[in-house]
Amino acid sequence: MRKLSASLLVAAATCLAPAAQSEEPIIIKFSHVVAVDTPKGRAAEKFKELANKYTSGKVKVEVYPSSQLYKDKEEMEALQLGAVQMLAPSLAKFGPLGAREFEVFDFPCIFPDKEGLHKVTQGPVGKQLLDKLGSKGIVGLAYWDNGFKIFSSNKPVKAQADFKGQKMRIQSSKVLEAQMRSLGAIPQVMAFSEVYQALQTGVVDGTENPPSNMYTQKMHEVQKYANVTDHGYLGYAVIVNKKFWEGLPADVRAGLEKAMQEATVFANDVAGKDNEDGLTAMKASGKTEFYQPTAAEREALCKVMQPVYEQMGDRVGKELITTIQKEVAAK
Numbered sequence: 001m002r003k004l005s006a007s008l009l010v011a012a013a014t015c016l017a018p019a020a021q022s023e024e025p026i027i028i029k030f031s032h033v034v035a036v037d038t039p040k041g042r043a044a045e046k047f048k049e050l051a052n053k054y055t056s057g058k059v060k061v062e063v064y065p066s067s068q069l070y071k072d073k074e075e076m077e078a079l080q081l082g083a084v085q086m087l088a089p090s091l092a093k094f095g096p097l098g099a100r101e102f103e104v105f106d107f108p109c110i111f112p113d114k115e116g117l118h119k120v121t122q123g124p125v126g127k128q129l130l131d132k133l134g135s136k137g138i139v140g141l142a143y144w145d146n147g148f149k150i151f152s153s154n155k156p157v158k159a160q161a162d163f164k165g166q167k168m169r170i171q172s173s174k175v176l177e178a179q180m181r182s183l184g185a186i187p188q189v190m191a192f193s194e195v196y197q198a199l200q201t202g203v204v205d206g207t208e209n210p211p212s213n214m215y216t217q218k219m220h221e222v223q224k225y226a227n228v229t230d231h232g233y234l235g236y237a238v239i240v241n242k243k244f245w246e247g248l249p250a251d252v253r254a255g256l257e258k259a260m261q262e263a264t265v266f267a268n269d270v271a272g273k274d275n276e277d278g279l280t281a282m283k284a285s286g287k288t289e290f291y292q293p294t295a296a297e298r299e300a301l302c303k304v305m306q307p308v309y310e311q312m313g314d315r316v317g318k319e320l321i322t323t324i325q326k327e328v329a330a331k
Contacts, residue, residue, distance in 0.1 A: 025057060025059055025060040026058060026059045026060070026248070026252065027059075027060050027062060028051070028059060028061045028085045028086055028240075029064065029069070029083075029084040029085050029086070030044055030047070030048070030061055030062065030063045030064065030084070030085070030086040030087070030088075031068070031069045031070055031075055031078065031084045031086070031087055032044060032063075032064070032065055032075075032087065032088050032089075033065075033066065033067045033070075033071065033072055033075070033191075033193060034065065034066065034192065034213065034216070035065060035066055035216045035217065036065045036066070037216055038146070038212050038213060038216050038274065039144070039145065039146055039212055039267060039270050039271035039274050039275075040088055040144060040146060040236055040267070041065050042266075042267075042270055042274075043088075043144055043263055043264075043266055043267030043270065044063045044065070044088065045063060046262075046263045046266045046267070047061065047238075047259055047260060047263035048061035048063055050258075050259035050262050050263055051255070051256055051259040053259070054255035054256070054258045054259045055252050055255040055259075056255075058255075059252060059255070059256065061086075064084075067191075067192070067193045069084060070084070071191045071193055072089075072093070072171065072172070072191045072192055072193075073172070075087050075089060076089060076093060076096075076097065079239065079240075079241055080136070080137050080138070080241070082241050082243065082244060085240055085244050086238065086239070086240045086241075087238075087239055088144055088236040088237070088238045088239070089237065089239070090146075090171060090234060090236055091105040091106070091143075091235055091236065091237055092105070092106050092171050092172065092173035092175070092176065093171075093172070094133070094237070095172075095173060095174065096172065097136050098136070099129075099132050099133060099136065100315050100316050100317075101129055101132065101316050101317055101320055102129060102237070102316075103173055103174065103312070103315065103316050104175075104316045104317075104320055104321060104324060105233055105235060106175035106176050106179070106232065106233075107175060107179075107232075107312070107316075107321070108179050108231050108232050108302060108305040108308060109231055109232070109302035109305065110233075110321075110324060110325070110328070111148075111233050111328055112328060114145075114272070116327075116328030116329075117145075117233060117235075117328070118268075119327050119328055119330070120324055120327055120328065121143040121145075121235065122143070125320075125323060125324060126143055130143075130237065133237075133239065134242065137241065137242045137243065138239045138240070138241070138242055139239065139240050139241075139242045139245045139246075140237050140238075140239050141237075141239065141240060141257075141260050142237070142238045142260050142261075142263075143235055143236065143237055143238075143264070144235060144236045144237075144238060144264060144267040144268065144271070145235050145236075145267065145268045145272075146212065146234040146235055146236065146271055147210030147211065147212060147233075147234060147271050147272070147274075147275040148210060148230035148232065148233055148234075148275075149208040149209055149210055149229075149230070149231060149233070149234055150208065150209065150210070150211060150214070150226055150227060150228045150229055150230065150231075151168075151206065151207075151208050151226065151227045151229055151231070152206050152207060152208070152209070152214060152219060152220075152223040152225065152227075152288065153166055153168070153205045153207075153223060153224070153225055153226075154199070154202070154205055154206065154222075154223060154224045154225070155205055155206070155224075155225065156225050157206060157225055157227045157291075158227055158291055158293070158297070159297070159300070159301070160183055160184060160300075160301065160304045161184075163180075163183035163184050163185040164183075164184035164185070165184065165185070165186065166184075166185045166186065166205040167185070167186045167188050167203075167204045167206075168180050168185040168186065168187055168188065168204065168205065168206050168207060168208070169188050169189075169190045169195055169198060169199075169204045169206070169207040170187045170188065170189060170190075170207070170208070171189070171190075171192065172189045174312065174315060175308060175312050175315070175316070177189075178307075178308045178311050178312050179232070179305055179308050182304060182305045182307050182308055183301075183304060183305065188203075188204050190204065192217075195207060195217065195219065196217055196218060196219060199219060199222040199223060200222040206223065206225075207219070208231075208232065209234070210234050210271075210275050210278075211275045211276075211278040211279040211282065212271070212274040212275045212277075212278040213234070214226075214278065214282065215278030215279075215281055215282050216278070220282040220285060220287050220288040221285075221287055223287075223288050224288060224289060225288065225289050225291070226282075226288050226290045226291065227290075227291045227293060228279070228290060228292050228293065229293060229301060230298075231298070231301060231305070238260065238264075309321065
């Protein structure tokens with residue numbers, strides 16, 4: 001980590017302060033770990049387009065997809081040091097920073113549907129969570145959907161008994177570790193960029209992802225079975241280095257805020273369509289056998305994972321869990 005930090009400090013020295021007094025455009029390096037043709041990848045490109053439009057060319061956004069600059073574990077430090085200005089990490093990434101409240105988004109079956117989810121991410125609870133990032137040198141700008149996750153494996157994953165002893169890849173999250181253990185599986189933390197090869201070679205048996213991620217990473221080519229459980233949510237928080245953001249001219253910041261608002265609408269719309277299209281394409285390929293659980297079967301899996309709430313409640317805050325459950329249940 002010291003070696004990484006040293007190289008980041010060198011990069012940060014030239015990147016942190018916006019070129020407010022220069023005729024050259026202000027550069028925003030936007031790094032992420034997924035492919036260009038995913039919901040996040042496409043939304044980042046849309047933001048790039050809109051940022052140029054609404055700042056009249058004063059800002060140039062450079063998008064670096066597919067871990068071209070930094071992998072999962074490196075990108076947050078890169079942002080804090082100013083080596084990049086913008087990220088859209090998955091919400092589980094904030095736990096290691098000390099913002100464990102964000103891990104509530106990893107809880108299994110906490111969001112019944114997209115409408116309930118958006119009551120949180122687009123409401124006061126979501127804003128309060130983003131505001132907590134200020135003390136970490138980060139400004140939270142928006143939430144972007146990816147979608148609801150499905151289980152996949154080279155072994156069946158229909159019922160709890162199927163999961164016993166399976167090595168399941170997860171992103172770094174204590175909540176997701178508890179979720180997999182509640183199913184009897186063995187959680188394996190691994191960078192997203194390494195998952196395809198790990199599935200192909202049998203280092204892990206399976207994983208969980210929204211269909212768009214599974215499809216664009218070609219995981220269906222190395223997974224025999226999948227269960228369309230929609231048991232958990234995968235989303236992102238678009239964040240920016242606080243010192244950089246506050247150093248921008250007011251008109252530029254206003255233009256970027258408008259660009260982000262429109263990019264967020266685009267991101268959430270495209271996420272729904274991309275997941276539907278990805279699932280359809282994977283089914284058509286015939287390489288993975290997809291199982292659609294009944295409502296009772298899905299409820300049974302959710303019940304098996306219910307102990308996660310007791311085990312991890314104190315970690316994220318039981319009051320926050322209760323607030324979200326009330327919010328999503330309200331009509």
